Amino acid sequence: MSETYNSSMTAGTTSPPGSGHVQAAGVSIKDLRKSYGSNEVLKGISLNVEPGQVVCLIGPSGSGKSTLLRCVNLLEKPNEGTIHVGAFEATDPDVDLDRMRRSVGMVFQHFNLFPHLTVLDNCTIAQLKVLKRSAEEARQVAHRNLERVGLGHLAERYPDQLSGGQQQRVAIARSLSMDPQLMLFDEPTSALDPETVGDVLAVMRSLAKDGMTMLVVTHEMGFAREVADRVVFMDGGVVVEEGPAENVISAPTQPRTKEFLRRVLDPTHIEVAE
Numbered sequence: 001m002s003e004t005y006n007s008s009m010t011a012g013t014t015s016p017p018g019s020g021h022v023q024a025a026g027v028s029i030k031d032l033r034k035s036y037g038s039n040e041v042l043k044g045i046s047l048n049v050e051p052g053q054v055v056c057l058i059g060p061s062g063s064g065k066s067t068l069l070r071c072v073n074l075l076e077k078p079n080e081g082t083i084h085v086g087a088f089e090a091t092d093p094d095v096d097l098d099r100m101r102r103s104v105g106m107v108f109q110h111f112n113l114f115p116h117l118t119v120l121d122n123c124t125i126a127q128l129k130v131l132k133r134s135a136e137e138a139r140q141v142a143h144r145n146l147e148r149v150g151l152g153h154l155a156e157r158y159p160d161q162l163s164g165g166q167q168q169r170v171a172i173a174r175s176l177s178m179d180p181q182l183m184l185f186d187e188p189t190s191a192l193d194p195e196t197v198g199d200v201l202a203v204m205r206s207l208a209k210d211g212m213t214m215l216v217v218t219h220e221m222g223f224a225r226e227v228a229d230r231v232v233f234m235d236g237g238v239v240v241e242e243g244p245a246e247n248v249i250s251a252p253t254q255p256r257t258k259e260f261l262r263r264v265l266d267p268t269h270i271e272v273a274e
């Protein structure tokens with residue numbers, strides 16, 4: 001396995017497992033290509049996220065945003081290019097898959113909690129099975145992270161007794177309980193009732209403040225503007241434009257970015273278009 005330590009990629013401080021202290025890792029993606037059959041979905045993507053940075057990924061449906069996240073998390077195998085997460089090369093054929101996946105947390109649009117397990121057990125099961133933590137330690141870590149997302153009081157409930165926004169916050173607590181060095185979010189609020197979106201975004205905002213490295217696919221432009229260090233606009237499998245959130249969202253230079261933002265930022269237009 002290539003495990004060349006690169007100090008610029010890893011903000012390393014030691015802390016006990018599950019302490020809530022973030023050991024953020026950077027991500028470096030170079031010339032990434034991914035095809036499904038003859039359909040090339042990622043056409044040479046290069047992207048850097050420094051440790052502790054938040055990068056929001058925006059772009060039309062089908063532009064390859066989810067595929068990119070899935071490559072970083074090794075749920076998809078890229079055809080070409082490299083991905084480094086902290087000290088590890090994710091694209092190394094000999095990479096320790098379990099170790100890599102443990103360091104990358106992923107939160108999807110649909111939270112995929114186990115319906116037959118309590119909120120607490122949803123947050124301990126992977127700690128017990130994958131990290132081999134003791135039941136007591138896993139419980140403490142889960143509680144700490146449920147408190148962190150404001151749901152400590154609901155630990156004994158079952159997922160179907162929670163709102164969508166609460167379930168998504170449990171999914172975030174579950175991910176945090178594995179001590180990730182990087183968090184990937186794929187439209188975490190797009191399936192939620194509008195009144196629960198704010199609570200999820202507030203949790204993500206506080207994670208960013210704590211120094212977590214975050215790569216976030218979202219159409220929440222207010223969040224991107226406020227929290228993202230950079231915004232990357234993708235279309236047709238390439239990065240069309242990227243820069244500080246304020247520049248890309250308020251003063252895009254590329255016609256495709258302008259057109260996309262006009263549709264996303266103007267709800268009347270969306271209603272008419274659909």
Ligand SMILES: Nc1ncnc2c1ncn2[C@@H]1O[C@H](COP(=O)(O)OP(=O)(O)OP(=O)(O)O)[C@@H](O)[C@H]1O
Pocket residue numbers: 036041059060061062063064065066067068
């Ligand atoms: N497993 C797969 N097999 C074949 N084609 C796929 C697969 N996953 C994605 N694709 C195709 O890759 C392209 C990019 O899909 P992707 O889901 O990455 O887009 P996206 O930007 O996340 O879109 P959305 O905003 O709708 O979520 C699409 O044309 C899609 O049909």
Ligand SMILES: [Mg+2]
Pocket residue numbers: 065066067186
């Ligand atoms: Mg997607």
